[in-house]
Amino acid sequence: MVAMRTVHDLETPSILIDLDLMERNIAAMQKRCDDLGIQFRPHIKTHKIPDIARRQLEAGAVGIACQKVSEAEVFADAGIKDIQIPYNIVGAAKTRRLAQLAKRGDVTVTVDNQAVLDGIATAMQDAGATISVMVELVSLNKRTGTTPEEALALAKRIIKVDNLRFAGLMIYPSDAAIRPRLQKTLKLLKDSEIEVATVSGGGSGAILESHLIPELTEMRVGTYIFWDWGSVAGGMTTFEECAMRIRATVVSANEPNRVILDGGSKSIHSETVDGCFGYITEYPDARIYKVNEEHGYVDFSACDHQPQVGDILHIIPVHTCVVTNLHNQLYGLRGDWIEEVWDVAARGLVW
């Protein structure tokens, strides 16, 4: 076997990361937060790779955010100390693991209801561990999070438990429209003489509105490191800043104006923008209009020519975070040269 040296040695469908673009994205988001005078905390769900988190921290990030305890353990094993899990951790086994994690570093978790808080408190007391706890304030998309009044009640309860530190408020996404609710909550807390060390906002779209919420002390953003078509469609970035490509091969071309690629729902996932499953850089007018597990169907009727069997195409995915999660490795490229082969260390885990 010849050693793998350049992108041309890579099989398909593989995931390419343009290191120059990734580094530019890391620097740009850090600068944006520096200019706002707030801390930046990258969310690692987008890459799940400790070496990339290390680069984000070296650029100035205060710590990382993880979405699961299992992810946090992988990054703690890699030596990262300041880890926030902006998620309700539920269940005795998970909170036990969370307590062990809290003994190893500076771990912050969030809650939006009393049952979750009580579970975490019990686990910390049982383990003799201490953890920082933020309260999640419900945002306009009404996923998780609670009301200002309940946030105050939760904060008071956190303060009463020796093994818990009240760390502040968390919001996702922290769109500008949420500010009145945030201000109301901060006033309730202030009236009760409860100090709020951190107001943590998040979201790749919300970062564009962060200057409209001066109460924020930090932002969590994940997708920015690679960006994707969804981010472009959402007005957050341009295709020129998208650092991830799926390298795919044309494997069949027997119908007029249509070819089949070797990438489908198991490699480019099933999310769409305008009914398309990915943006082909070589053919901006082509439409990936359907995917099976290992097949992508592409319509070239709007293009003046189309590729042949064996041709290699490059796809900017709709959503990088779910694509990373499908693959065992990402390949970091400097130009055509393969500079990094990263294991997606924190993918496929349960807890």
Add this chain to the structure above:
Amino acid sequence: MVAMRTVHDLETPSILIDLDLMERNIAAMQKRCDDLGIQFRPHIKTHKIPDIARRQLEAGAVGIACQKVSEAEVFADAGIKDIQIPYNIVGAAKTRRLAQLAKRGDVTVTVDNQAVLDGIATAMQDAGATISVMVELVSLNKRTGTTPEEALALAKRIIKVDNLRFAGLMIYPSDAAIRPRLQKTLKLLKDSEIEVATVSGGGSGAILESHLIPELTEMRVGTYIFWDWGSVAGGMTTFEECAMRIRATVVSANEPNRVILDGGSKSIHSETVDGCFGYITEYPDARIYKVNEEHGYVDFSACDHQPQVGDILHIIPVHTCVVTNLHNQLYGLRGDWIEEVWDVAARGLVW
């Protein structure tokens, strides 16, 4: 740590396989093919686990089908000899690996165009390997596959190459409506005195129509081993035969008639039936109407009660094959007891 013994020891979101149901599904599909007098070749894309393939072979399957060379290698490493890859394998590195695989067992591949065939022929000649080659006939869904006339031309070309054996015709999906095209192709081949050893049909829906195509000599089906909501919606099976459940936990319940689960697009995927991302067995009228990466949004307004934070729910996924691909392990249960912890050995691979 207490040893993991029953389902109650499992974290969420984890993937449970009911072994009794799986074994019943294995036996039922084998019997269906036995009764039709055709060979059965399970497609392992649904589970990607060699131990499960072994059970399918022990039940009477003639061999397996894989969708990728990398999958086939994993199963060859596990000692399985008769492997079909019903896919156009394109690219010099992939066909080199295919040639090495062909040296280890009885490997069959398919082609639907001359460029793919030439690439395989060259790789086999270079490696001194021999491989069986089927020609794919285009079906009504027009994914891959070619016309009767081109199928004849490809068969003639295969026969002329020493390192290739013409093995017959492949169709996916082999719906009954394809029979006239199949018959036309078989007549063209017969008129040219080309023997057709195998006519391989495939598809979880198409198996229901296999008796209408007596020309078939074998069927490839994958999803049947677990079934899923998509199969139920397609009239192929019932919920009672679905062997896979995603075990998930309610992590938030702050809105009326709505709770948030810890399963989303990274654990239950993004495919839908009737706008729902999964079927909750405990609440048949609940609707998982939205997913983020680690959150599932469930509407309980049609239910007379709803679960609380900490409750465990079980989801029959829309499409088992893409769910398997998201996880590192599947858990095989006998009742509540964990009898198997399988690594999803062939997931996340590139080539």
